Amino acid sequence: MTGDVLKPSLAPLERTGPLGVLMRSAVWIVLALILAMLPLVFKTGTSLTLMSLMGIAIIFALSYNILLGQTGMLSFGHAVYYGLGAYLVVHSINVVTANKLPIPLPLMPLIGGLAGLFFGLLFGWVSTKRSGTAFAMISLGLAELVGSSALILRGFFGGEEGITTNRAKLLRVFDWSFGPQIQVYYLIAAWCLLCVFLMYKITRTPLGRMCNAVRDNAERVQFVGYNPQVVRFLAFCLSGFFAGIAGGLAAINFEIANFALFSAAQSGTVLLATFIGGAGYFFGPIIGAVLVSYLQVMLSDLTEIWQLYFGLMFIAVVMFAPAGIAGIIMLHQPLVKRGTLLKVLPSYVLALVPALVMATGIVLMIEMIFRISSKEGEEAMIKLFGMHVSSTSPTLWGISAAMFLAGLVACRLTWPLVASAWSRASAAEPGGSAA
Amino acid sequence: MAELLIISTLNGVLFGMLLFLMASGLTLIFSMMGVLNFAHASFYMLGAFFGFQIARWAGFWPALILAPILVGGVGMLVERFGLRNVHKHGHVPELLFTFGLAFVIEEVVQMIWGKSPVDFRVPAILDFPAFTIFATNYPAYKLFMLVISIAIFVALFAALTKTRVGLIVQAALTHPHMVAHLGHNVPLVFMTVFGFGAGLAAIAGVIAGPALVTQASMAALLGPILFVVVVVGGLGSLPGAFVASLLIGLLQTFAVSVNLSLADVFSFLNFTPRPGTTLADLWKVTVAQIAPIMPYILLVLVLIFKPTGLMGTRDT
Numbered sequence: 001m002t003g004d005v006l007k008p009s010l011a012p013l014e015r016t017g018p019l020g021v022l023m024r025s026a027v028w029i030v031l032a033l034i035l036a037m038l039p040l041v042f043k044t045g046t047s048l049t050l051m052s053l054m055g056i057a058i059i060f061a062l063s064y065n066i067l068l069g070q071t072g073m074l075s076f077g078h079a080v081y082y083g084l085g086a087y088l089v090v091h092s093i094n095v096v097t098a099n100k101l102p103i104p105l106p107l108m109p110l111i112g113g114l115a116g117l118f119f120g121l122l123f124g125w126v127s128t129k130r131s132g133t134a135f136a137m138i139s140l141g142l143a144e145l146v147g148s149s150a151l152i153l154r155g156f157f158g159g160e161e162g163i164t165t166n167r168a169k170l171l172r173v174f175d176w177s178f179g180p181q182i183q184v185y186y187l188i189a190a191w192c193l194l195c196v197f198l199m200y201k202i203t204r205t206p207l208g209r210m211c212n213a214v215r216d217n218a219e220r221v222q223f224v225g226y227n228p229q230v231v232r233f234l235a236f237c238l239s240g241f242f243a244g245i246a247g248g249l250a251a252i253n254f255e256i257a258n259f260a261l262f263s264a265a266q267s268g269t270v271l272l273a274t275f276i277g278g279a280g281y282f283f284g285p286i287i288g289a290v291l292v293s294y295l296q297v298m299l300s301d302l303t304e305i306w307q308l309y310f311g312l313m314f315i316a317v318v319m320f321a322p323a324g325i326a327g328i329i330m331l332h333q334p335l336v337k338r339g340t341l342l343k344v345l346p347s348y349v350l351a352l353v354p355a356l357v358m359a360t361g362i363v364l365m366i367e368m369i370f371r372i373s374s375k376e377g378e379e380a381m382i383k384l385f386g387m388h389v390s391s392t393s394p395t396l397w398g399i400s401a402a403m404f405l406a407g408l409v410a411c412r413l414t415w416p417l418v419a420s421a422w423s424r425a426s427a428a429e430p431g432g433s434a435a
Numbered sequence: 436m437a438e439l440l441i442i443s444t445l446n447g448v449l450f451g452m453l454l455f456l457m458a459s460g461l462t463l464i465f466s467m468m469g470v471l472n473f474a475h476a477s478f479y480m481l482g483a484f485f486g487f488q489i490a491r492w493a494g495f496w497p498a499l500i501l502a503p504i505l506v507g508g509v510g511m512l513v514e515r516f517g518l519r520n521v522h523k524h525g526h527v528p529e530l531l532f533t534f535g536l537a538f539v540i541e542e543v544v545q546m547i548w549g550k551s552p553v554d555f556r557v558p559a560i561l562d563f564p565a566f567t568i569f570a571t572n573y574p575a576y577k578l579f580m581l582v583i584s585i586a587i588f589v590a591l592f593a594a595l596t597k598t599r600v601g602l603i604v605q606a607a608l609t610h611p612h613m614v615a616h617l618g619h620n621v622p623l624v625f626m627t628v629f630g631f632g633a634g635l636a637a638i639a640g641v642i643a644g645p646a647l648v649t650q651a652s653m654a655a656l657l658g659p660i661l662f663v664v665v666v667v668g669g670l671g672s673l674p675g676a677f678v679a680s681l682l683i684g685l686l687q688t689f690a691v692s693v694n695l696s697l698a699d700v701f702s703f704l705n706f707t708p709r710p711g712t713t714l715a716d717l718w719k720v721t722v723a724q725i726a727p728i729m730p731y732i733l734l735v736l737v738l739i740f741k742p743t744g745l746m747g748t749r750d751t
Contacts, residue, residue, distance in 0.1 A: 068527075072527070074527055074530060074531075076534075126735055126738055126739060127738075129738060129739075129742045130738070130742055132526070133465070133470075133471045133526070133530065133670065134666055134670055136471070136530065137471065137662040137663070137665070137666045138666065138734065138738060140659050140662055141659060141662065141663050141666070141730075141731045141734040141735070142731070142735070144659045144728070144731050145728050145731035145732065145734075145735070148725075148727050148728040148731070149728060152716065152720055152724060152725060152728075153716045153717070154716055155715060155716045156716070264655060268534075268538065271531075271534070275531060305542065305546055307538075307542050308539060308542035308543065308546060310538075311535055311538035311539035311542055312539060314531075314535040314538070315517075315532060315535040315536065315539060318521060318524075318528050318531050318532045318535055319517070319520055319521055319532065322521075322524040322525075322528045366546075369546065369547070370546050373546060373547045373548070373549075374546065374547075374549055
């Protein structure tokens, strides 16, 4: 039954013959065009920087999802391969520049990828011996090991300052110096598209399928005659390879590699991005990477405690939408097919209002606590609609508490409305085949 | 040399016992609920900060009692309203929930108490040297920490093996479904064990707070070592956690006091690598310098030679 429901949606991609090939390549051509046109729409320097970061984050998150989403391995140390890729690229650029070797910059991320692959082989051999929780803890331990070693081996890692480089001094192709950010953006965009394409194709290979099988039932995989440990190992190496490419691009983008690349925050962010986007779908991490990069830049401008909101958002996703944003989107696919999507939208709007009121109440209270505990004088005031209000003002506390409580109660009241709208929308089937 | 041995052994055992206070709760929670609580070190940190705050208002001794109870309560709430809801989605979301929680707790602590260390002092009554050995004063407070952690260890051991509740918990460690079938309220047991484990970690936090540094990054610093302890000991094995705690405690303490490097050991070779190279770094680095990464090296070694951990039997 489920198979029948899923089939039509995949039909355009599964179709063989020239039409199928055309439709499948059309997706990638459109993507390439979008990536090429983006700088024409978002022209400012900030948005160029942001889009470059997003491109790197997309590769990194997708490489992480080879582990988490495809093979079911939860890693807390993915930054290791990202960081090592970055370091190797910085060193390579310096060596190539010093010896005037005829290697252009666009090939450099490949070195990062090979570095990631090499260390993936090395650490993967140790860590894929175990699965599940033990694997997660080992990845954490290895990340700490590499992070601390980076501070000890100063010759290679450059201690706390890190190692700098200059991306513009390499052999030029088509007279591109890669000095301006726009050229770096196109470099990142090209690598991003290539990596996304490759990683998507990997999911369609027998290896990709075996990865999913190991995720779903490792015991059965063994019965069929495969060794789950080998499959996990291969997935781990591939994931290290793409993470290394992402790290190499980051090194080119920032022209520096330092020990912060190995930090727990780096590993944590990619996990957050992948999970918030939706680890169960190929395009989930892309959404997550774009959203998280955007929030990192925008929220940190708005408030000093943006990381707290970030964590709260993550917990909310884990608790209420464990399939992530992609999961929520895909939930609506049957409704779109039935043409009943419009029936649920009003109830969403109705449910969104109290949720927003509640969130505003929480945010207000958090901001007031933050100001009371760590600010003094003028800074302890909270800015609201152009007015400065004291954070200790009982009125404000009353208002925000009331907003929170009213929002909570209203949420509880409106949620059944969404549920009933949902069941009406999914029951109203035009075709007949009963759900 | 004898001085070094005695002091390092005392410090090592102390650090090991502190680790075990946390690792025991973590192991109990893991064995029972199948979720490795990523936020366990955060409860330790909460214990230290609650202890600091209460000690400021009411003195150290009330803090020693109240802070763990409060943190235990927080733990129970987390289990009841957080973990229990996530449980239906599977183990990975559970682990991720605790991961997010650790993240949020660190941010909240940073928001309330700031980023810099707080001034959590040893109570005046314990602020004297307990004994002097080879001209080194050993602080009474450290001895007090040792006594408390050993007392809790003994009490825990007695409670687990001699009382009825302990037997149920022990049974639930290996056969949680069977325990449920026998009519015990397993969700309640889960909630209690989670709160109890958080409380144990908080005790470690309150007593370690004045001796170590009480700051917002203390959970992130200790957390990974804690996970090394439970993996090296063997996931889900209490004796394993005990052995691994002591092992890592002693290893790290002794490593800090050894000032040897490869260059010293192989000095008869008369070999000096070119300065600035990675080899030179490796050649010159002392054991004391790599003390912080010792646990992780141990982790890798144990995994290569005995993937289930020292005393572990489970494979997840």
